[in-house]
Amino acid sequence: MMVLTNTLCVLPKQLRLGNILRFISTCSKKLNDGSYMATERPPLPIMTSRKIEFPNPYIAPKQAWLENLDTVNSEKLGIVDLHPDIFGVAPRIDMLHRNVKWQQLYKYINYDWEPTRAEVRGGGRKMWPQKKTGRHRAGSNRAPQWRGGGKAMAERGPYSKYYMLSEADRINGLCIALSVKYAQNDLHIVDSLEIPTDESEYLEELIDTRYWGFSALFVDDTDIMPENIALAASDIGQFNLMPVYGLNVYSILKHNTLVLTLAAVDKIEKKLLERLHSPFLHSSKKGKRPS
Amino acid sequence: MSAVWRGLTYCRQVACRIAFQNTTSVPCKQLESNLLNVQSSCLSVTSVRNKVYIPADKFENPSPFKPLGPSKHGFNPKLFDGGRLPRGLAEPLKNKKKYKPKNRWSRNRAMFGQNDCIDILGDHNIHPSELIKSPAWLRGFNGNEMQRLIRRLNTEGYKIKQLYPTQYHDMWKRIMYLYKKYNRKRGFKHR
Numbered sequence: 001m002m003v004l005t006n007t008l009c010v011l012p013k014q015l016r017l018g019n020i021l022r023f024i025s026t027c028s029k030k031l032n033d034g035s036y037m038a039t040e041r042p043p044l045p046i047m048t049s050r051k052i053e054f055p056n057p058y059i060a061p062k063q064a065w066l067e068n069l070d071t072v073n074s075e076k077l078g079i080v081d082l083h084p085d086i087f088g089v090a091p092r093i094d095m096l097h098r099n100v101k102w103q104q105l106y107k108y109i110n111y112d113w114e115p116t117r118a119e120v121r122g123g124g125r126k127m128w129p130q131k132k133t134g135r136h137r138a139g140s141n142r143a144p145q146w147r148g149g150g151k152a153m154a155e156r157g158p159y160s161k162y163y164m165l166s167e168a169d170r171i172n173g174l175c176i177a178l179s180v181k182y183a184q185n186d187l188h189i190v191d192s193l194e195i196p197t198d199e200s201e202y203l204e205e206l207i208d209t210r211y212w213g214f215s216a217l218f219v220d221d222t223d224i225m226p227e228n229i230a231l232a233a234s235d236i237g238q239f240n241l242m243p244v245y246g247l248n249v250y251s252i253l254k255h256n257t258l259v260l261t262l263a264a265v266d267k268i269e270k271k272l273l274e275r276l277h278s279p280f281l282h283s284s285k286k287g288k289r290p291s
Numbered sequence: 292m293s294a295v296w297r298g299l300t301y302c303r304q305v306a307c308r309i310a311f312q313n314t315t316s317v318p319c320k321q322l323e324s325n326l327l328n329v330q331s332s333c334l335s336v337t338s339v340r341n342k343v344y345i346p347a348d349k350f351e352n353p354s355p356f357k358p359l360g361p362s363k364h365g366f367n368p369k370l371f372d373g374g375r376l377p378r379g380l381a382e383p384l385k386n387k388k389k390y391k392p393k394n395r396w397s398r399n400r401a402m403f404g405q406n407d408c409i410d411i412l413g414d415h416n417i418h419p420s421e422l423i424k425s426p427a428w429l430r431g432f433n434g435n436e437m438q439r440l441i442r443r444l445n446t447e448g449y450k451i452k453q454l455y456p457t458q459y460h461d462m463w464k465r466i467m468y469l470y471k472k473y474n475r476k477r478g479f480k481h482r
Contacts, residue, residue: 103407107422109423118461157440158429158439160425160431162431167411170411174411237398238401242405245409245412246405247408247412248404250404267412
């Protein structure tokens with residue numbers, strides 16, 4: 001087994017494990033009696049370990065099953081090693097809250113606008129003399145207490161609540177969200193997102209039989225998704241597809257189950273570890289865009 | 292309604308008194324139910340304001356010292372006495388808005404937050420602040436009203452001046468006003 005994995009690491013990118021599995025799983029077909037033909041697979045387990053960059057010398061790697069999506073019932077294809085600094089972080093809920101709050105606020109734009117007494121037309125004339133009328137001292141009929149007058153202390157124009165959470169916090173938030181999903185058994189790693197049909201019933205049945213909860217987020221490393229799963233998930237609001245670059249704390253927490261492909265795991269780990277071990281991580285403290 | 296209950300109470304007391312005097316083999320409760328044919332759920336309603344009702348099962352026999360008939364006979368309280376809420380309306384309220392839950396998994400809500408970490412997980416060539424849907428002069432900018440106005444004038448002031456001269460005038464007027472306000476008063480700068 002070790003020999004197999006070692007050779008695969010040496011192979012060029014087109015012949016990597018994920019791509020081979022993707023090709024194989026496209027072979028599954030629907031039979032006349034409604035069931036799905038079992039796919040041809042290499043002898044199981046496909047893999048029992050995974051090469052981890054920047055290994056933590058003090059914590060053993062976390063392990064997860066490698067599953068499939070081309071049958072309704074889950075088949076355990078192998079075991080995947082996950083980096084403990086990304087999938088095994090202490091669950092800091094305050095950090096999750098900080099991330100979610102930032103996501104809601106940084107792109108919030110309020111378009112409410114009310115004119116002031118200076119901007120309402122008219123109102124230059126004194127309504128009645130200052131004295132001897134017995135009425136109040138009115139100087140303008142556009143004062144805020146008048147009907148048709150301006151508004152005092154109003155919402156002024158489009159304003160944003162933009163602020164940038166520090167990059168360290170956002171990376172930490174992503175790691176914590178992934179760790180929380182892993183610890184709660186809501187993180188599933190699959191070989192590919194290929195499913196045999198484009199019917200949404202198949203996806204619903206799969207998620208029901210595997211007890212994956214109400215909603216699921218499928219993440220792949222590319223933004224061009226397999227046609228079948230894209231069509232199957234398009235009818236159902238709670239089953240969503242996302243590329244790795246779209247992944248965020250809010251979506252991870254909103255969906256009950258997070259389904260990552262093996263390629264997506266590779267990419268997430270690579271991107272996060274690259275940032276965690278970068279000497280420039282804390283240089284831009286506010287996470288601002290380098291000019 | 293309270294008049295009905297009072298009448299029922301009266302009848303029940305009379306019935307119980309007769310049953311007690313006769314000391315027949317039929318139990319009081321059974322006789323009572325036979326005479327009045329009243330459901331037990333109806334009898335559970337208690338009047339708070341005028342205490343005229345004693346539950347049927349509280350005493351085996353009614354007190355001989357209690358005067359016969361309802362207290363305050365002939366007094367019309369004129370207030371609704373049927374419970375805590377105005378129940379018993381023939382039709383439900385028409386002006387009440389129907390509860391309509393939002394679809395929490397509509398396309399926008401389901402994918403809320405997508406690409407917020409694109410500078411970390413992407414190819415480092417794009418920043419989430421560039422993807423905010425807003426006027427260009429407000430994108431990735433958080434300032435007070437004067438700063439916003441100045442920024443807007445800097446970016447599209449020439450256009451506003453030609454197309455909407457009144458608005459241009461008002462904006463400048465507002466900037467001058469706010470400049471004085473922020474520098475001479477306290478507590479407005481960060482609004």
